Amino acid sequence: MSTDTNLAPAMPSGEKPRLSIGERMSGLGGNARQYGIFAALIVIVLLFQVLTDGKLLLANNVAALFQQNAYVMILAIGMVMVIVAGHIDLSVGSVVAFIGGVVAVSMRDWGLPWLVAVLLGLAIGCVVGAWQGFWVAYVGIPAFIVTLAGMLVFRGLALVVVGETIAGLPSTFIKISKGSLPNFLGFANNMDVVTIAIGVLAVAAFVFSQLRARAQLRKHELHVESLGAFVAKIVGVALLVGILTVILSLSAGGTPIVLVIVGALVVAYSFLMGRTVFGRHIYAIGGNRLAAGLSGVNTKRVDFWIFVNMGLLAGAAAIVTTSRAGAAIAAAGQNYELDAIAACFIGGAAVTGGIGRVAGAIVGALIMGVLNMGLSIMSVDPSWQMAIKGLVLLLAVAFDLINKRRAGTS
Amino acid sequence: MEDTRTNEHILEMRDITKRFPGVLALSDVNLQVRRGEIHAICGENGAGKSTLMKVLSGVYPHGTYEGDIVFEGETVEFKGIRDSEARGIVIIHQELALSPFLSIAENIYLGNERSARGVIDWNATNAEAAKLLARVGLDERPDTKIVDIGVGKQQLVEIAKALSKEVKLLILDEPTAALNDDDSAHLLGLISGLRDHGITSIIISHKLNEIEAIADTTTIIRDGKTIETLPMKGAEPVSEERIIRGMVGRPLDSRFPEHTSQIGDEVLRVEDWTVHHPIDQSRKVVDGASFHVRRGEIVGIAGLMGAGRTELAMSLFGRSYGSKISGRVFKDGKEIHAGSVHAAIEHGIAYATEDRKRFGLNLIDTIQHNISGSALGKLARFGVVDRNAELKVAERYRKEMNIKTPTVAALVGKLSGGNQQKVVLSKWIYADPDVLILDEPTRGIDVGAKYEIYTIINRLADEGKGVVVISSELPELIGVCDRIYALSQGRITGEVARQDATQERLMQYMTMEKDVTPR
Numbered sequence: 047m048s049t050d051t052n053l054a055p056a057m058p059s060g061e062k063p064r065l066s067i068g069e070r071m072s073g074l075g076g077n078a079r080q081y082g083i084f085a086a087l088i089v090i091v092l093l094f095q096v097l098t099d100g101k102l103l104l105a106n107n108v109a110a111l112f113q114q115n116a117y118v119m120i121l122a123i124g125m126v127m128v129i130v131a132g133h134i135d136l137s138v139g140s141v142v143a144f145i146g147g148v149v150a151v152s153m154r155d156w157g158l159p160w161l162v163a164v165l166l167g168l169a170i171g172c173v174v175g176a177w178q179g180f181w182v183a184y185v186g187i188p189a190f191i192v193t194l195a196g197m198l199v200f201r202g203l204a205l206v207v208v209g210e211t212i213a214g215l216p217s218t219f220i221k222i223s224k225g226s227l228p229n230f231l232g233f234a235n236n237m238d239v240v241t242i243a244i245g246v247l248a249v250a251a252f253v254f255s256q257l258r259a260r261a262q263l264r265k266h267e268l269h270v271e272s273l274g275a276f277v278a279k280i281v282g283v284a285l286l287v288g289i290l291t292v293i294l295s296l297s298a299g300g301t302p303i304v305l306v307i308v309g310a311l312v313v314a315y316s317f318l319m320g321r322t323v324f325g326r327h328i329y330a331i332g333g334n335r336l337a338a339g340l341s342g343v344n345t346k347r348v349d350f351w352i353f354v355n356m357g358l359l360a361g362a363a364a365i366v367t368t369s370r371a372g373a374a375i376a377a378a379g380q381n382y383e384l385d386a387i388a389a390c391f392i393g394g395a396a397v398t399g400g401i402g403r404v405a406g407a408i409v410g411a412l413i414m415g416v417l418n419m420g421l422s423i424m425s426v427d428p429s430w431q432m433a434i435k436g437l438v439l440l441l442a443v444a445f446d447l448i449n450k451r452r453a454g455t456s
Numbered sequence: 457m458e459d460t461r462t463n464e465h466i467l468e469m470r471d472i473t474k475r476f477p478g479v480l481a482l483s484d485v486n487l488q489v490r491r492g493e494i495h496a497i498c499g500e501n502g503a504g505k506s507t508l509m510k511v512l513s514g515v516y517p518h519g520t521y522e523g524d525i526v527f528e529g530e531t532v533e534f535k536g537i538r539d540s541e542a543r544g545i546v547i548i549h550q551e552l553a554l555s556p557f558l559s560i561a562e563n564i565y566l567g568n569e570r571s572a573r574g575v576i577d578w579n580a581t582n583a584e585a586a587k588l589l590a591r592v593g594l595d596e597r598p599d600t601k602i603v604d605i606g607v608g609k610q611q612l613v614e615i616a617k618a619l620s621k622e623v624k625l626l627i628l629d630e631p632t633a634a635l636n637d638d639d640s641a642h643l644l645g646l647i648s649g650l651r652d653h654g655i656t657s658i659i660i661s662h663k664l665n666e667i668e669a670i671a672d673t674t675t676i677i678r679d680g681k682t683i684e685t686l687p688m689k690g691a692e693p694v695s696e697e698r699i700i701r702g703m704v705g706r707p708l709d710s711r712f713p714e715h716t717s718q719i720g721d722e723v724l725r726v727e728d729w730t731v732h733h734p735i736d737q738s739r740k741v742v743d744g745a746s747f748h749v750r751r752g753e754i755v756g757i758a759g760l761m762g763a764g765r766t767e768l769a770m771s772l773f774g775r776s777y778g779s780k781i782s783g784r785v786f787k788d789g790k791e792i793h794a795g796s797v798h799a800a801i802e803h804g805i806a807y808a809t810e811d812r813k814r815f816g817l818n819l820i821d822t823i824q825h826n827i828s829g830s831a832l833g834k835l836a837r838f839g840v841v842d843r844n845a846e847l848k849v850a851e852r853y854r855k856e857m858n859i860k861t862p863t864v865a866a867l868v869g870k871l872s873g874g875n876q877q878k879v880v881l882s883k884w885i886y887a888d889p890d891v892l893i894l895d896e897p898t899r900g901i902d903v904g905a906k907y908e909i910y911t912i913i914n915r916l917a918d919e920g921k922g923v924v925v926i927s928s929e930l931p932e933l934i935g936v937c938d939r940i941y942a943l944s945q946g947r948i949t950g951e952v953a954r955q956d957a958t959q960e961r962l963m964q965y966m967t968m969e970k971d972v973t974p975r
Contacts, residue, residue: 266844268851269863321843323836330829333818340776340807340815341830341883342798400820 082449083394083409086442090413094420101423102416105297108290109305113223113370115415116304117142117363121386122393122407123315124359129390130319130332131352132399133182133189137196138360138386142379143204145170145364150212150374153219160219168361174200175357176350183349197383205376213373223370226299227306237292238300245291249284256280304366308408311362316404328352332399388435389414392442413438465526466491466625466656467512472523474507474516474680481507482521482680489625489673494647494657496671496688498664498699500928504680505660509627513547514540527625544624548614550633554602561585561598564617588616592646606736608639615646626650627658632666633762636739644670662760664696664967676702696967697960704930704959711907712935715914719938720751722789723922724805724891729783731764731771731946737779741767743946745783749891749922754913756937757926758962764946765926766810769893773807774800787890801830804890808880810899810926812873816880819869823861824850826868826879831887853882858908874905881912892916893924898932910936930959944968 094102101107121138128135149167152158158166174196181192231239256276263270270276294301319325327348330338339345363382368374386407393410395402414435421431467489474482482504489495499505510516512525514534525532527543534540537547554563561582570580585598594612596605602613611631618626628647632640640663647657648670661667667674667688674694676683683702686694731742742764749755759765770777772785774797785792787803794800800807809815817826827850828835835846850864857878861871868879877897884892894913898906913936917923927933933940934957942950942965950965 262844266848268844268847317840321841322839323832323841324839326825326829326832326841329821329825330818333820334814336815337809337817338829340773340797340809342774342796342801343829344796344798396820400818 083392083406083413083442087409087413087416090416090420094416094423098420098423102420103293105293105295107419107423108293109226109297109299109302111412111415111419112305112308113302114419115411116223116308117367117370117382118385118389118411118414119308119408120311120359120363120366121382122389122411123311123404124356125383125386126390126393126395126402126404126407127315127319127328127352128189128356129387129395129397130399130402131328131349132332132335133349133352134387135178135189135193135196135353135356136383137178137193137200138356138363139379139382139384140197140200140204141171141174141357141360142364142367142382143374143376144200144207145174145361146368146374146378147204147207147212147376149365150215150368151207153215154212160216163219164222164365167365168358171357171359171361171364172354173357174360175354178357179350179353182353183346189353193383201376204378208374208376211373211375215368215372215374220369220372221303222307223304223366224372225303226297227301227303229300237295238297239295241291241295241301244301245287245295248291249287252283252287253280307362307366311359312404312408319404324348324351329400332396332401334400385411385414388439392439394446397443410442413442464491465489466528468524468526469508469512470524470526472508472511472521472525474504474511474521480680482511484523485677485680485682487675487682488685489656489658492651492654492656493672494651494659494670496667496674497658497660497677498662498667498674498703499677500703500930503677503703505677506629507680508677509547509629509658509660512540513537513545513627515547541621544622545627546618546621546623546625547627548611548618548629548631550630552607552610552614554610554613556603557601559599559601560589560594560596560605560613560616563602563613564588564598564620566617568621584620585616588619589613591619592616593642606639608635608643611635611639611643612646615650623655625656625658627660629660630662630761631659632661632663640666662762662967664699665969667699668694668696674699678703697964700960700963700967704963711931713907713911713914715917715936717754717917717938718752718920720753720920722748723751723787724749725786725789726772727784727786729768729772729785730781731767731778732780734777734779741778741946742771745943745946745948747941747948747951749924751890751920751922752917753939754917754923754925754937756933756940757924757943758930758933758940758966759926759928759943760966761928763943763966765943766895767946768943769807769895769924769926770809772800773797773805773893776807801887801889804888805893806830806884806887806889806891807893808884808895808897810896812876812880817868817876820867822865823854823859823868823871823879824864827853827864827882827886830883834886849886853878853886857882857912872901874901874908877901877905877909878912881909885912885916889921891922891924893926895926896928897925898927898929906932930962933957933962934959942966942968 091102125135125138145167148170149163152163152166153160178192178196181187182189227240229238229240231243233239260270260276319328327338327343330341330343331345331348335345367378371378389410390402390407391397391410392413393403393406393408395406417435417438418431421434465488467487469485469487472482472485485504485508487508497505497508511521514537517535518533527545532543555566558566564585565581570577570584582598589596589598592612592615594609594616596609602610631643635643644666647659650657659671671688673685673687675685676699686698688694725748727746729742729745730740733739733741745768757765757768767777771781774794775781776797785794792803794803794805813819818829824847828846832841835842835849847864853859854861854864859875859878859882861875868876871879897909897913913923913925925933925937934954938954940952940957940962941948942952942962944966949968952961
């Protein structure tokens, strides 16, 4: 597997989900939209940088941006797979609350070590996903209904499990969301050396994999992009990673741990969706379920595992959420499903299925996150924040549709 | 009825020509329908019958075709189906256009509601619907939902709906295709009854015995041209054979590449294959079909629309169609049980669909991904796709199959029909099956591309595969196949070797009714 991994288009390890955009650039078709949404993110960042008098990109704000939005990004990864397959999952917010409750109870009342509790949470996520996947795939009930039921069922169970707030969780557990990578290499010019090292490694990995992929294409006498575009891509990505690295290295803690988790998930799931048979089957099912079935794809099995995976990631999001709050509350995860779904659609996923990328969903989540943070810094009333986010979602999808119609693909 | 009225033409279509991009669908077609008769239109699939009816009913509006339509002595220019309905021309399509969860009465008056100032008068609706139902001999309450009645009764509702619009000319497109014998007989009786009330009907049907039974006049269309108009009740009654001769009277030309098959051992044998309709499980769609295919052989399956060709193929392909399937399948002499598409592919059976867009392709994905779609495992190690290898495969087929595209990264939805078909074929050839079933492989593609497809079929046979070609075009089957089976109403009614194959002979088998099946 190692050689295949090296062929993977460059997701530098552990950092900068933003990079995943560059990852697909040499991919196959449909990239214009990816460039577009990435450009939109940069424009929004710059806009709020100006509107907030430069406060948006302050080091601690950038670190907080990732810590605050880690749950959306994790859920959006699973949700984009669900949406690409032509389904939807409305239950993830409730599932987050339920699993968060169980994890908290297992540590406080049953005395489980934090790592065991985390694994337990992930396992319960899989079971919840298998439950919903069973009804969707093998009984044939539309996912909208199954997960609407799940939304109620798991919110109810969350209330049962949690009751009042469960606080007093182990400090190691809380560090998952609030902590940063240990600064064991000291500081250089006030910059955390560990963060700098990660940034440098990420850029190096990106450059290396790009060069390697290009060499492979050459070897197979296949078309490669022009040298100019290739260099521009590498320089652009290196620049962005560099800026982000410097900013984060100046933050209070350095690299947030959740950013490493999210980064690893983005790399793994981009690979899963873009490079594996399973990922291809998801796109095939979403693009034309009947044709996929008549090509030998076991559509039910794929549907089932998509929901198991969504459950797993909901478990991960529950751990991150509970850790960040430092406590489990029954009302946790409210509207998380809508945040994740919005991130997917802003990130270019098609409502009808078949189209969508992990990278897009992550950028979608970041756009929402930047809006949140920017508007908060500007002290915009939360009610207005919600309204603005709604309009952004609507406009993003409308823009997408109009573009497609102009291109004559719809 | 033998007065002057019956000699008056209610409808004349004069020199109708209709072009689609790259295709001349109708060329100077003339049709004269007398008032109060039942006028049959016959022709092979694709001859232009339905196109002609769409011109008549305004589906293709005035201006998109050439020629004149004279209805009741007046030249008419319909801009849409509402215009033609306003004049009393109603078309009932093969696919019934009823809303399943509305009642019979609601359907009859859909778009034409009995109402006052926007408020529906339910009493009038149901009372008038009941009268119409009595007229068509349908014994159901007007408030019964459409889903709760069978196809035969739904057909009657369509006719009742036509009557509610004070129909003068009723057009029925394959009205009995989906009906059982009793329902067909009732429907034909009803159409005759309407004639006695002065309603003219045009009926398009493949069932020549029905045409013989009820039509007063038959017009034969072939290749978009009127061939002849035969009075059915003249001094000499017109036989089915006579109609067939008119329908197929076309010489085979050199539209097919030369090919001599190297025929080897039997690769596929199907015995007593019976398939029931997936929903109406009492209806046999395929009825005790047995056939075999040898390596290197190209075997044709001929049949008219609704004969069960696609259903036969799809049910064999991992039971993708039908219910209560019985029968045995042997692959290279060994019995196999392919209960899923995946299993069928594993056993070396492939099926390329007739409906590329619905069942064959992911139109929003690339050529490359579509080609590798049914054999992705061959390109993957530990579940990871080798994209370079995949790209090379796609490039190879782009060249071999002459798929006209700048890049295999292009979306399949942007290709022409012929190129899409080549992608479908590439996908299945790459899966490397032993038996390849091609359902209407040249439907909707132009003549040049057809020739290329035939060449590919020959090449596949030369590689030692067994190829099954399902087609509505008899010349195509005769030009390409070594052996042809004829299918009628789900039964195999005949088997003809290439040297003995004539269109007349095949058409005879294809129109053979159940009671005369020589088996």
